[in-house]
Amino acid sequence: MKFFTEKDTLQKYLATIKLANKTIGFVPTMGALHKGHLSLIEKAKEKNDVVVVSIFVNPTQFDNVEDLKKYPKTLKNDTKLLESVSCDVLFHPSVAEIYDTNIISKKFNFDGLEHQMEGKFREGHFDGVGTIVKTLFEIVKPDKAYFGQKDFQQLQIIKKMVKKNQIPVKIKGCPIFREKDGLAMSSRNVRLTEEHRKIAPFIFKTLKKVRKKFGTKSASEINEWVQNQFKKQPLLELEYFTIAEEKTLETAETKESNKNYRAFIAVFAGKIRLIDNIRLRN
């Protein structure tokens, strides 16, 4: 696996790949890799000649200083995992390499997608995401880029950014990878205390029940039920639960047969914030 920390040397190398008419698949990450990340890389390997993974903990997308400071960094293990799935290129730039001395986001308009859910609770988060993903796309110039449905709002926002800015890349959404007990894999899971880790699968269990209820109950009835479930669970603090339409991410008031819906949830397990979502059938 080739390893780059500077965008110039990475770009010189990738220019030789393009010249040879090879396709580039790109998987942007913040590192502390797990099987969810590896599933994206495996998808990218299937459809591209060369796979580039970036590891960059992007400071401008964090709204919480402690979360940024404590974000797990496991480069040695990440490198091993990447080699185990035959990743071709790892790009691991410093903050200065990406931002120079001006560590701020650009402002984006994602046609309202940014004001829903995560946007209500993490100020400036999606401007940070837009800034880093656009910058990385400009450096790597991939043919295809792979993102997890775990961060479904982010996936929709990136699709919107690519469309609005006419960036020549195909965005591929990939399924959520879970632990055996149903907890969605996340780099932050290693920061859970033992008791919070034990109770965390409750989140997905609740989402599965929501999927069942969606056949017969209204969104507001389900919402009330979820709020009550979490009131009985002192170790987990519900931040939001929403049933939203997949394209606009607007909260569903009624169910329309020609639309797809998803349930989205954010929960604090102690100090660790966990998000998850599930597709609902009408």
Ligand code: AMP
């Ligand atoms: P992160 O390193 O958390 O920024 O995630 C990098 C990419 O991996 C994003 O596109 C995430 O949506 C995706 N990802 C994270 N966790 C999972 C998971 N459990 N299953 C599938 N994709 C994931």
